[in-house]
Amino acid sequence: MRKWLVWLTWIPASAGMTLVAQAAQVRAADGGAMSVPLPGAAAGDAARGRAIVANRQVGLCLLCHTGPIPEERFQGDLAPDLAGAGDRSTAAQLRQRLVDAGSMNPATIMPSYYKTDGLEKVGANFKGKTILTAQQIEDVVAYLQTLRAQPGAAP
Template sequence: MPGLLPNAALPAALAAAAVLFLADARAADYSSPLQGAAAGDAARGRAIVANRQVGLCLLCHTGPIPEERFQGNLAPPLDGAGDRSTAAQLRQRLVDARSMNPSTIMPSYYKTEGLARVSAAHQGKTILTAQQIEDVIAYLQTLRAERAP
């Protein structure tokens, strides 16, 4: 069939696409808070993470939020997130999760373009506000692995 790559060329084509995708992801600057947001508040961030109607984080992740039962196990635990990722990396993952992992099931909490199957009522709207993103980042940065003295 014309237009199809032979099996031998497929890995090379995928590798080239991955390099282009990663270059595009790195072009965005996630080192500063989102425009219009103040410094994050960890207490507000914890409330967002724990709230199953707002962040939905505990649907997939477990976290040090003992009052919330039935936490998820599909994604990495939130414990130690502050050790594993910088604020910029967390911001990138929250804003556009697919920029870091194209096959992730994690939603992009602050993206409005290039999404599939978005209801008419939610088109052009973000899941979380810029301030909520910064608050969640502030909370996740507090989650450090316990170290023995």
């Protein structure tokens, strides 16, 4: 099972491939945080982000996570529930986790959706390509920021 999850890190984004070096520049310019959008990306769109999270051919998020997307069956339980993600994490933290999950938790099985270096056994046609584009990352961050705990519920 673990080998299969690692394979997910090699699925390319569909268009507009960019390098993780741009994300590193954002982090460096932002004092180590990722509170500004990735280079070349506009402000995120939550509706597009929800579609990416729900899409099993693009984001693959529901393979491991459960989320407040009732029309999608067979959601994962390997990772935290996405409900309340906007309460638990800032946009910068969510962006960092999506860009390079291993930088926040070296033992994570979550793929780094915007990383191209430091990967092992990457097929030649996937080298230098990211899973999601910078814009897709921003859209997912925008969606996750909308996921707040219900009033009266513990975050």
